[in-house]
Amino acid sequence: MDTGISFLFIGQLPTWLQGILLRNGPGMHTIGDTTYNHWFDGLALLHSFTFKNGEVYYRSKYLRSDTYNYNVEANRIVVSEFGTMAYPDPCKNIFAKAFSYLSHTIPEFTDNCLINIMKTGDDFYATSETNFIRKINPQTLETLEKVDYSKYVAVNMATSHPHYDSAGNILNMGTSIVDKGKTKYVLFKIPPSAPEKEEKKSCFKHLEVVCSIPSRSLLHPSYYHSFGITENYIVFVEQPFKLDIVKMATAYIRGVNWASCLAYHKEDKTWFHFIDKKTKEEVSTKFYTDAMVFFHHINAYEEDGHIIFDIIAYTDNSLYDMFYLKNLGKDFEKNNKVTSIPTCKRFVVPLQYDKDAEVGSNLVTLPSTTTAIKEKDGSIYCQPEILCEGIELPRINYDYNGKKYKYVFATEVQWSPVPTKIIKFNTQTKEMLHWGEDHCWPSEPIFVPSPDAREEDDGIVLTCVVMSDPKEAPFLLVLDAKTFKELGRAIVDVEMHLDLHGMFIPEKELKTETE
């Protein structure tokens, strides 16, 4: 089978590194004479680096979504995306037919799955935040069937950042809008495989709802991009960055994009929800913090009756505005300064606290500068500790997900939307290691543990580096995760796009080729 284009690796690749680094992101922003408004609208472009016997192979392919095919066929944008409303949108016929109930006015969304990669058993999917995911072949990058979550669970959208348990089950969350008069956040579990005897095997048919959390507001559910898990709990943060359902239901006729249906209510609070995985019940205490906007959870864990969780938060929603293509023009590094720097915040929430504690007392008993103040009505107001600033696209050693951990690998974003460095941050000592070179725009760094790993950072870090100067060739960079020193790089003399998220698939997790 064709493995892609081979490139020379300069340096020393660990011999155990065998498998595929598979990444996703927006790749095509212009179709015919039409251009999307927002960077998150671009047609999904998958790319992969295959590591085989010391060699590195590169390939890339557009996701052949229905959206891609409709657009290419029409030679213009005909399907609406996050920042671009398109006319006529073939998906919207369904919308026009079903205008009778508010619950039916949420139109069919795009299947342009450009954000991340998800694994179910032996299968891989490109994901976004709508109700659709697209199966892909991780070796050839071919597009396979479309899966509609809403056929299996009542959700209108689901996150692109699912979690996995040690048995390989997927845990994900989605929002169910005005269904049977209620808007809720639904937590669901997908097993890695379907029973052997089943004819048309689909793990989605075996999807199970774990529980649902009612939205505080019927017509203004929170927007969320990720959630957290610990050994015993699911951590869901209901932020005051919200979808406006009436605006969404009328967006098409008003000629505005989906992005304009999102609003930050800075006068509101941010509510924390903790769901016990065993009982599937929510912890009844009301925990909250000040208004904020955030996208990525880093990790969460339990310690001495507390839940500790780390997220990257903002003081406004300028992140989404920054990625309008008009703001990402030629001199964007100079012209497009962020108004809110990404801040890595740690919340320490006491689940088991002294019920007789006085109003006004801090219930955090761990050594920490965070606070959780008991209020008159029994709710608890939490204030975080700032771990560091200027990082985004965080990754961890996933073997430590839900557990006490030390290391975050992330991109460094200072005063520009495009990262110029990657970092390794020790959440305990606050030490930070950097990697950066002139003209380099590195992608989300992915940690791959070595097979004989004993410590959390025994392994390597992979990142794709795009050059700000188009005359220079991009490369795949391999760093030693412990020292953050370069082990080597494969210079790939191709046009490479800036991407979002991805995963490393070890060789042993790849289906053996039968074709």
Ligand SMILES: CC1=C(/C=C/C(C)=C/C=C/C(C)=C/C=O)C(C)(C)CCC1
């Ligand atoms: C199309 C569409 C959506 C798409 C959202 C996207 C594409 C978000 C991407 C977020 C990223 C990449 C964040 C990074 O931190 C919504 C608003 C869910 C709902 C309406 C239809």
Ligand SMILES: [Fe+2]
């Ligand atoms: Fe993300």
